[in-house]
Each structure stands twice: as structure tokens, then as C-alpha cells.
Amino acid sequence: MPTKAKGIHRELWVGALFLTVIILLVVFGWLMGAIGPLQSHSRFYVLYNFAGGIEIGSPVRVAGVKVGKVSTIEFLPEVSQSAETSQERTSLKLTIDVSTKALPSVRQDSRFYVNMAGIIGEKYIEISPGTSSAPILTNGSTVRGVDPPRIDQLLSQGYGVFGRIMDFMDANEKTLTEFLTGMQELISDANTLLKGRERKKLVTLLDNLNAVTSDIHEFSLRLKNPETQKFYDQVFELVERAHQIDKPVIKQFLQEEGIRARIF
């Protein structure tokens, strides 16, 4: 049997154990956010049409730092909402609590995004810090949040596009088929041409063509000699001179020559 401890010793130990447990309970409660440290929260109402997976208790972050959480999510009856404000109709109203220490960053031009973090896809509300010129958002004010992109809608639009392509294909099936068969015939004709008895003729044709091109090649190589270059230059000079021989010159020449001719 366990040894018996005497006197005040036991009470000390039992009391210490009890105290430890109470301290642990308080520490856990504080760490897990059930017993908030004595700091006040500001409350905002954010309107969304689509919340993208936000739940009650999802964190709220300002510039990436967790500063609060979503406390309630309400569905708004659309009719009354559209009647009482001139804003566009929204279907969700989220109440978020933001700790006061982050309040200077939350201004009237802050935007309220729904973001996703991490591998497991934890959803949170990201508040972008506003510019310092805009006034600080007051407690209890209602703002319009930026609806997250609706993946489902994007997908359905993508389906629409594909559907239209399919429709087009269906409607013009005949033309498409004809086009394709025509292409196929063309290709098969070319094939027979290349493979059939016309092949020999084609080969001689190609050989001739080869000879012609090689002749041309040689010719053009010769043309590139320095001598031919000189010849070119002379021809060019001649043409240049001949260019100056216009009508008056010819007339003058004829007159002079004519005179000389008459003389001779």
C-alpha cells in the first residue's frame, strides 16, 4: 500500500496540484482564445453575395496578421435590403470582430477579400490596409466586401463555351465532313502520284531540274569574278554616259556631225 505522508506535507501537495490545474486551465483557455485577454473588439458588418466557404469562427486578417474572427453569418432577405439602401442587392451579412490594435489600418478604402491559405484550404477574410488619407472605419459600420471569384461560375461559363463549340460542330457536321474527306482525297492522290508508275518521270524531272539549277549556280559563280566585276563597272560607266545623251545633245551632235558630213 502507498506510504502515508504525515501532517501539513499532504495538504501542501494537494493544494499545489489543485493550483497547477487551475493555472493550466486558465493558460489553455487563454491560448485557445476562449478567455480573451482584456482587449476590446470593433465590430464591422461586411456584405457579400458569395462568401466562398467562410464559416463562423474563420479568422480575419489585416495585412496577413490574424486580428479577429467572423462571429456571425446572416442571410438577408433580398427585398427589404434593396428597399432600404441604394446599394446593390447582397444576400449575406457577415459580422466580424477586429481587435482594436489593428484598427488604424482598417480605413474606409480598405477592401475585404475572401482568401484561402495553406494546403487544407483554410478560408479567411483579408482586410487590405487602407491609405492614410481615408478616415478610419468607425465601429459598427457596414461595408461591401469583395466577392471572391466563383470557381463554380467560371466552370459553368467554360462549359457554356465548350457547349457552343459542340453545337457549331454538330450544325456544320456535313461541311466539316466534306472538307475532311476532300483533304483526305488530296493527300491520297499525292501519295499515288509519288508512289505509282509516274515515279520514274518524276525522278527524271527532278534530275533535270537539278542539272539546270547546278548550271545556273556555276553561271552565277562566274559572274561574281573580279573580271566580270570590271566589265560590269565599264558597262555601268557606259550606261551612265549614255544617260546624259538626251535630245539636245543628239541634236547638237547631229548638227555638228551633219555639218561635218556636209563638209566631207
Next chain:
Amino acid sequence: MENSRKWVKSFGGMILLFLQCLSLTFKGKTRWKEVIEQIFQVGVRSLGMTITAGLFVGAIMALQIDIQLKDFGAESFLGGLSTSTTLRNVGPVLIAFLLSGKVGAYTSAELGTMEVTEQLNAIKLLGADPIEYIILPRIWAVVISSFLLLIVGLMVTIFGGVMFAEVIGVNALSYVENIPRIVTEWSIVLSVVKSFVFGVLIAVISCYKGYSARGGSVGVGAAVQSCAVTNLMFIILFDFLLSMTASVFQDLFGVGYL
């Protein structure tokens, strides 16, 4: 100080008892008829309890893992994960806890009673070795029956998990099909090794505690209590050591991964 001396002393006593039994076994002095008799006494009587415990352990793990996986958004892994966690650690530990209560406490109580009522001394007076005649068959009986009961219990945990999955609305077939995705043959090897080691632990500790009981009915009660506590401590310790070894093996040789 006194306490830790006692602990070390009993630890040494256990090792000596185990070695003595091993050497006696290698000398071929085990009376297998007696062993089978004891397996019936110890093992078969615990079968019902083991099956009940296995069913509930499987169901608890399926329930708990299901709740957690919903938090993490990975419900498709339910069958594999819960079976694997149950087979590899939670199952052997919890069922071995119960067996150490049932088999271990029974053995230690019986041996303690024999010691207290001087039956062991009577055997000594007759010129026989009580370790050879009484303890050795019991150790082997407890090792074998604990090992078998643990294996049965582990199989029943799978069944409990499947049954509970059906209760909470997971299709039993998809649960079962999911199991081989996570549970590899190395996991099964690990759980079998754990079962065997726990069987040896329960046997040696219970026999030692029963054999070293002194002093009347109070002594028997004390033997049962200290046997249960020591069993649990050693089961947890060896569970950790075996898991550690397994993880070292996994890291070194890459075994166990799919």
C-alpha cells in the same frame, strides 16, 4: 530514493527471471502439456473481453479519425488512416492494457496466492524447482495467449471500425477498399512485433510480481496493483521504442512507404 532502488531491483529481478526461463527452455525443460492447460486457463477465458475491447477500440478510432478528417477535409482517407493508426499503435497499446489487467493480474494474483499460501515453498521442499514447475509453463502460456489474443483483438478492431463506419454513414465497402491504400505490410509487421513484445512483457512482469509477492492478502493485492502499473509503464515505453525503431528504419531504408 528508496522507491527508485526498489524499481531498479525489480527490473533486475525481471531480467534474471526471463533469462533463467530462456535457459530452461533451451534445455528442453518446458512441460508443454502444462503450457496448453494454462493457455486454456488464461487465454480462452479472456477471449470475450478481448473481442469486446477490440470492437470498441476500433469504433472509437473510426469515430475520432472521422471527426478529425472532416476538420482537415480529407474524409476519403478514413478507412486507411483509422485502420493504420489502430493497428500500428493505439490498438496494441489499449488491448495490451486490458490484457495486462486480465491476464497479467490473474497470473500475478494466482502466483502471489501460491507464494503467500506457501505452495511454492512446498514444491521447494519436495526438491523441485518452482521456477521450472510453476513459472516456466505460465510464462510461455501468457506469452502465447497474449500474442494470440492481441492478434485477434487487432483483427476485431478492423471489424469494429467497419461496423461503426456503416453506422455513421460511410459505405463499409469503400472503407474496406481504402484500407490497403495506407496499411502496408510493414505496418502489419510492426503491429505483430509489438503484439509479441507486449506478450513477453506481460508474461515476465506478471510472473515476477506474483513470484515476489509477500505477506498475506494485502501482499497479493499489492502484487496485483504493482503488476498492473509496471505492465502499463513498460508497454508504453516499449511501444515508444518500437515506434522509434520503425521510424528509424523507415527513414534509413525507405521501407513502409507506399
Next chain:
Amino acid sequence: MNYFLKNRKFRWRREETLEQMYVLGVQSIPIIVVSLAFIGLMMILELAFHMRLVLKHDSLVPAFSAVLMVRELGPVITCLLLTSRIGAGIAAEIGSMKVTEQLDALKLLSIDPFDYLVIPRWIGSVFAALSLTMISIAVALGGGALLAAQKLGTSSGEYFNTVFFFVKFPDVLRCLIKAFVFGTIIPFIASYQGFSCELGSAAVGEAATQAVVRASLSIIIADFLLTYLFYAI
């Protein structure tokens, strides 16, 4: 069974209650702390293995193991250890009191044995279960933080951040309710076994064995029922 159902008036017995709180609660601390530290370490190891298998990375291991520790293994393993430590003890003590006819002596002194023996043990056991469960959770989380830093390379701040994203305060309260129930189960089953013990030292051993087995099995079944009640409904 009839023995328990009789009308009786309960008295606050300071000496006995204090003794039981000390014996059951304070003296169990080392065992519980050592065991739960190992269990916490092992859960991290094992879940790291599983998470690598399933998700191919292990940033969620601390969270997963912490949730399992707080909701399930913390109270259950603590109370199973407590059962083997105090359940057998209570049954053996009361059983041997019966065998040595101390119970009859108590009755002769017109002291109600149930009142004198069971109620202090019940208070002590509940106290022990509650406080040791809290300590065990703290130890398991601390051990987890150490091993996570060692093996997975997560800093302790990161560890507690992921842990407390999933472990909420109501989880701790539910865990304490579990501990209360388990702490009630142990002394009542154990003392019932002790009171209904036959004469002779063999019977005392049998009573102690039965106390451990039945209490452990009841704890596992109660744990299943409570988990189902808390989380699945």
C-alpha cells in the same frame, strides 16, 4: 448491489478525503507524466509517418496528434493508468479489509463502510482524474512541441499555432467531463469488487484483477459513448 442502494447520509470526512486525494492524485503524478510524455512522442512519430503517406508532407502532424491527444488519448490513457494504479489498490484494500474482518469492526463502531471508505476514494479519484488529465495534456503537448522541433523542424511557436487552430477550448472542457466520468467509474467498480470479495487471499487477488479489468473495459466503452455524444451528434 443492494448494499449501495440503501439510503444513507453523507458526511464530509476531511482526513480520509485528504489522504485519498494525496495518495491517488499526487502520488500518481510521476507515472502519468512519464507515460503521457512517451505517448505524446509516439503519436507524433506515428502520425508523421501517416501524414507523409497521405499528404506527402507533415505540416499538419502537430495539429492532428494534438487533437487526438486532447480529445481521446489524454483522458483515456491517463484514466487507464489510474485504473491500474488505484483500481487494483482500492479493490485489494477493501477486499483485504473484508478478509481481515475490518469491515465488520467498522460496522460495530457504527461507522458506515460505504460512507467511510468509498466517498473519500470517489472524491480523491475524481480529483486525481481531472488534475492528472490536465497535466497529461500539458505534458503531451509539451513533449510534442519538443519532438516536432527535433524531428520535423517546426518551431514551437509554429507548433502551438497549428495546434490551437484545431484544439478549441470546448475540447478541453469535454476532455474534463470525460475525466470526471472515468474518475467516477474507477472507485465504484473497484470498491464494489472489494466489497463483494470472498474470504481468502486468492479471492483478494481475484477481486483486484476483476476491478482492473472491468473498470478498464467500462472506461473504453464510456469513452466511445461520450465521444459519440460530444462530436457525432
